[in-house]
Amino acid sequence: MEVLKQNTGNIVSMLGKSIKEDNSGSLVVVKLQVLLCYGLYNNLELLEHYGFLLPRNPNDNVHIGLPDAGEFGLDTINPPMQIPGAACVEISGHPSFSLLAALRLRACHSSLRRAKGHVALSGEQVSVESDILAYKWLEKKCKSLLESLPTKLEDDLVLQKRLIPVQSFTALEDLALSEEVTSEAKEVQEFLRACTSVGEGGAADEKYGVGDKDFQLERWKLALRWRIGYKEILHRCARLCSKKILHLGG
Known part of the structure; x- marks a missing residue:
């Protein structure tokens, strides 16, 4: 060099x-x-590529797949243009500029889209009706994503609290023995089983060494922190959409 x-x-x-x-x-x-500058990464990207995440990462977000106009019960003639930028919900719970503009264009009739499409692209409301449709769709989408997940935010927060004093795999095993049968306890048991494999004779063979198990425990804690943040963003967005709909008179 x-x-x-x-x-x-x-x-x-x-x-x-x-x-x-x-x-x-x-x-x-x-x-x-x-x-070292890592760039504008959300927490999932930081976790996947670098093995850590940031509390209250300003770049954290949840990607939202865009609907077509048919999902709003409108015509699909002259489909809306593609909006540059990330269609996502930001950490504050607000839809990104690109997401909100795209939803506003999809939630209005094609004739209105042609006449006032530039309004949505400037970040303004096309019509009250289209805004109500857009926020209702986004609220439903956030709730649908939350319902599709195997665990609830409340359960994750309880599990995270119980794992705070757990600093080793052995301590986790002790915790599992003392836990009542709850959804959080079941996840602990599943993690413990994942760290062992069943041999040919039916006996459990050690899949990881002690140090490796402690490492897997820390990775699991990070994954838990990420999914809590993911769900919190969706909950914030659903609440914000509900307030917007109420304010718009929908």
């Missing part, structure tokens, strides 16, 4: 370290802080 020499102070910088020459001519390494 090429080492770049700076003109001032005989300092050579390489990989976040400064190499200086002392009075005797020897090289002395001075450690410096290294900063």
Whole structure:
């Protein structure tokens, strides 16, 4: 690797370290802080690619697949144009600019779409009726996504609270023995079973070593934190849509 020499102070910088020459001519390494920008990733992308996530990540979001005009009971002639940008619900629960504009265009008649489509593209309301349809669809979509998940937000929060003092796989096994039969306890049991495999003789063989099991436990905790954040975004959006519909008189 090429080492770049700076003109001032005989300092050579390489990989976040400064190499200086002392009075005797020897090289002395001075450690410096290294900063790394990961980019505009949501928590799922951070978890998948880098193995961590951020609390209240401003870039966190939930992708929403767009409907066609037929889902609003309208004609599908002259389908609405594609809106650039991410069609998603942001961490605050608000639909992104692209998502709301796309829903507004799909929730109005094609004739109105041609006449006032530019209004939606500027972030404004096309009509009260189309806004009511758009927010009703989005509220239903968020609730549908939540209902399709195998666990509820309330159960996840209880499980997360119970896992806070658990710092090792052995401690998790002790917790499982003391737990009552609840949905959270069942998930703990499923995780414990996933860390073992059944041998040919029917006996459970160790699938991971002790250190590996502790690592799997931390990964599971991170996954739990992510799905809590995912569900919280959907709940915020559903509440916001309900308020918008009420305000619009729908």
